[in-house]
Amino acid sequence: MTRFAADILILALLAVIGEPAQDLTLSNDASGCEVARAAIDRVASSGVFKVNVNFMYHRVAMVSEFGANISVEGAFGIWQMQSKHLEAAKRALISLNVSLEIQRELCVMFETTSNDDLRKPLLNLITAALIIEASGELIPARNEIEAQADFWKAVFEVDIEVQFEMAATLLDKNKGEVGSWCLVCQDRPTDLIIVLDDSGSIDDDEWELQIQFVEKLLDSYHGTFDDKLTQVAMISFSSDITHEMGYTTSQARVDEYLNYKHEGGNTFMAQALYKAAKIIETHPRSRLDEVATKKMVLFITDGAALDTRQIGPAADNLKRLPISVYAIGTTNFVVWNQLEVIASDPNYVRSYDNYNDFSADIPSIIYGACQAGSITALSAGPNGSSEAEVTNATSSVSFVIPGIKVKDVRYFEFNFVLGSIAHVKLSPVKLDLVVYASFKMQFPSRASYDFKTDCKAGTECDIFVKDPDSFLNDICKAVKVEGGSDLFTTTVEAEGPDGETETEDVTMSITMKDDDPALWSDYQEEEEAQELKAKEDYEEEDIEEADETKLIQIACTEILRSRFLNLFACSALFFSTSLASTTQIKICNHF
Numbered sequence: 001m002t003r004f005a006a007d008i009l010i011l012a013l014l015a016v017i018g019e020p021a022q023d024l025t026l027s028n029d030a031s032g033c034e035v036a037r038a039a040i041d042r043v044a045s046s047g048v049f050k051v052n053v054n055f056m057y058h059r060v061a062m063v064s065e066f067g068a069n070i071s072v073e074g075a076f077g078i079w080q081m082q083s084k085h086l087e088a089a090k091r092a093l094i095s096l097n098v099s100l101e102i103q104r105e106l107c108v109m110f111e112t113t114s115n116d117d118l119r120k121p122l123l124n125l126i127t128a129a130l131i132i133e134a135s136g137e138l139i140p141a142r143n144e145i146e147a148q149a150d151f152w153k154a155v156f157e158v159d160i161e162v163q164f165e166m167a168a169t170l171l172d173k174n175k176g177e178v179g180s181w182c183l184v185c186q187d188r189p190t191d192l193i194i195v196l197d198d199s200g201s202i203d204d205d206e207w208e209l210q211i212q213f214v215e216k217l218l219d220s221y222h223g224t225f226d227d228k229l230t231q232v233a234m235i236s237f238s239s240d241i242t243h244e245m246g247y248t249t250s251q252a253r254v255d256e257y258l259n260y261k262h263e264g265g266n267t268f269m270a271q272a273l274y275k276a277a278k279i280i281e282t283h284p285r286s287r288l289d290e291v292a293t294k295k296m297v298l299f300i301t302d303g304a305a306l307d308t309r310q311i312g313p314a315a316d317n318l319k320r321l322p323i324s325v326y327a328i329g330t331t332n333f334v335v336w337n338q339l340e341v342i343a344s345d346p347n348y349v350r351s352y353d354n355y356n357d358f359s360a361d362i363p364s365i366i367y368g369a370c371q372a373g374s375i376t377a378l379s380a381g382p383n384g385s386s387e388a389e390v391t392n393a394t395s396s397v398s399f400v401i402p403g404i405k406v407k408d409v410r411y412f413e414f415n416f417v418l419g420s421i422a423h424v425k426l427s428p429v430k431l432d433l434v435v436y437a438s439f440k441m442q443f444p445s446r447a448s449y450d451f452k453t454d455c456k457a458g459t460e461c462d463i464f465v466k467d468p469d470s471f472l473n474d475i476c477k478a479v480k481v482e483g484g485s486d487l488f489t490t491t492v493e494a495e496g497p498d499g500e501t502e503t504e505d506v507t508m509s510i511t512m513k514d515d516d517p518a519l520w521s522d523y524q525e526e527e528e529a530q531e532l533k534a535k536e537d538y539e540e541e542d543i544e545e546a547d548e549t550k551l552i553q554i555a556c557t558e559i560l561r562s563r564f565l566n567l568f569a570c571s572a573l574f575f576s577t578s579l580a581s582t583t584q585i586k587i588c589n590h591f
Contacts (some may be wrong), residue, residue: 024447025122026108029077031067033182036078038441038448039121044347045442046105048098049129052347055142055364057125058183060152062167063160066179067121072158076115077124083115085156089127092134102126107440131155141352143360145169172363182445185220185370188410189229189402190294191247191287192221193279195272197301198236198243200264201333206355207262210300210330213362214258217298220366225249229403233279237272238265244275247285267303270310273342277318288321291399291412292508294374295323298365299342302330302355308338315342322375324348328365330358348372373411373442373489398509404431405503406496411443414510416488422465423511424490426455430504436491437465444491465490 024030025039040057043049060079064070067078075082093099093110102110110126117123132139135155140147145168149161170177194217196210214234224230228249234257236243242265245257276297280286287293297318305311319325327339329351336351343349350365352358401410416422416439426433433455436444444450455461465488492508 021450022446022448022452023122026120028116028119029067030121030447031065031078032447033066033179034445034447035121036061036066037182037443038445039078039125041442042106042122042440042448043125043129045440046101047346048101048105049133051129051133051139053132053139056139056148056152057128058171059148059164059167060128060160062171062178062180063163068179071163072160075158076118078121079124079128080158080160081118081124081127081156083118085127085131086113086115086118088134089113089130092130095134096130098130128156141357141360142364143357183367185367188294188370188408189224189292190221190296191231191233191280192217193233193235193276193297195276195297195299196234196236197238197267197303197330198262198265199238199267199303201267201303202262202264206302206330209355209359211258212359213300213365214254216362217366217369218254220370224403225251227403231285233283235272235275235279236262237268237275238263239268240265241271241275244279246279246283267301267305268307269299269301269305269338269342270307270314272299273311273314273318277321280318280321280323291322291374291397292401292410294372295321296369296372297323297325298328298369299325300328300330301334303333304335305338311338311341319344324369324372324375326350326365326369328352328358330355373413375413396509396511398507401492401506401508403503404492404494404506406431406494406500408494410492412490412492412508414488414490414512416465416512420512422488423513424463424465425460425509425511426492427460427507428455428457428504429506430457430502431506432457432495433461433506434493434495435461435463436493437463437488439488442489444489445493449491450488 023038024035025042036058040054040061043057044052044054057079061067064078064080070076070080072080072082090111090113093102099109099111102108106122106126108123108126110123110130113123113127118127132155137151137155140151145165146161148168149164152164153159153161167178171180171183194214196214202210218225218232221230225232231247231249232254233247234243234245234254235241242263243257243260245253248254276299280288280295288295315325323344325342325344326348327342327350329336329339329349332351332353334351336349339349339351340346348368350361352361404410414422424435424437426435434446435453435455436446436449437451438444438449440450441448446452451463451465453461453463490510492506496502
């Protein structure tokens with residue numbers, strides 16, 4: 001390979017360091033569990049659609065084997081949408097008046113979607129979501145599997161009842177069948193607080209269902225609970241705090257707590273919220289300062305609070321901490337607005353008509369809680385959280401991710417001040433890691449991310465998370481609200497062969513600074529070091545002429561993906577190669 005071709009290849013790869021975003025949810029015919037999950041994640045977290053039917057989307061995706069087996073004639077994509085569905089979705093787009101919301105939150109102009117675009121997973125799912133939102137049909141409960149199959153048939157005129165019931169059964173006991181491995185819940189080190197309603201409206205049978213929920217929840221954490229990496233605290237409330245237990249890793253203490261007979265009384269919620277915050281902040285076993293430990297509160301109630309004016313301040317006091325708060329209403333006597341006030345995210349609210357529906361949905365609650373990431377308050381400038389060390393325009397935090405092993409996936413959420421740069425650094429010793437970061441994805445993965453880096457064992461690796469303005473497409477920029485702050489999520493995934501048992505405590509640090517070159521000399525040095533290393537790596541390799549075609553294809557792909565260069569730069573590669581003209585034409589036609 002000539003020096004000019006090598007230089008172009010290096011330039012292409014370095015361009016990607018600045019703009020490495022990937023989104024397979026907008027790639028034609030993309031399939032697989034991670035792609036389906038990424039599309040569902042984007043639609044659910046967008047806030048555009050008020051009807052939450054994620055469980056149905058997962059099940060229908062599994063019917064098509066996540067896009068690998070399209071069984072409906074004339075259909076496209078993971079959710080098997082047809083041209084008639086696209087027409088109905090565009091009518092729904094107008095009636096629901098959500099065109100601008102979809103443009104702003106999902107970065108697509110759905111009104112321009114064509115039949116061929118249904119091959120793109122995200123547009124395929126938006127089509128289904130619009131039709132369901134506009135249908136006005138009552139959504140069957142998660143446990144009503146046959147009713148859900150009938151619902152899908154009525155709304156989309158597609159009969160998938162048999163396949164749907166099989167998929168639902170498999171997913172409820174998910175062990176990764178039919179390629180659904182990305183939906184298997186992984187337990188991670190957690191400080192968990194469970195708040196139980198002990199008021200007089202709960203009878204003995206309903207109290208027993210709450211106990212069963214706790215037992216099933218803790219069973220899902222059996223690995224980290226048994227290894228003393230997850231600990232649980234419990235609070236029961238009615239007119240007052242009736243029982244409480246601080247953080248423990250002892251199953252015997254949990255069993256003892258669950259054996260008491262509930263006492264009855266009125267429903268005063270604020271005191272329980274204040275008590276949860278107190279445990280998190282003051283209990284000797286609390287790991288509030290350990291960023292890698294997930295902190296979560298599950299608040300369960302069957303009725304309306306009598307202390308309505310106190311709930312807001314109590315919930316705000318709890319949610320100022322870096323935790324995820326779920327609010328679960330077990331009967332139709334619950335006030336939805338009160339649950340929304342308590343929950344730390346609209347997606348963390350669940351409400352049921354009765355205890356039987358609540359009980360049937362326990363697997364879904366556990367799955368959702370399991371997927372929540374660790375939250376860290378980290379912001380640039382003088383207003384940075386006490387969670388981080390703050391000096392001038394810098395905010396930083398360093399922590400250890402404990403006990404990570406091959407196939408483990410850990411999620412972390414960080415505050416991001418627009419106009420800043422976040423520098424993420426990891427130092428694995430024994431394991432190979434892949435790090436993804438994203439503003440738009442709750443669970444960044446290889447299917448969809450804004451930033452990515454590979455961390456090889458025994459090396460330090462860096463990933464620079466830059467202001468979304470540097471990579472958002474023109475559709476998003478047209479409606480983007482300037483200023484303020486945002487959240488970005490970082491995924492750390494350990495790679496290796498199946499059966500590998502190696503575990504490691506990995507050090508991870510995040511440094512955030514104002515995007516001012518005068519304050520970022522270290523940032524400039526890091527990027528220059530990365531560029532130099534990339535160049536040295538490619539100059540040291542003895543590249544065979546036979547590999548030239550493949551390398552040029554890689555370079556062209558990266559140039560076009562980066563949007564930094566153009567097709568002219570790609571074609572310039574050929575002037576420095578010995579490839580036959582027919583090969584050049586073949587590659588050019590590919591792009």
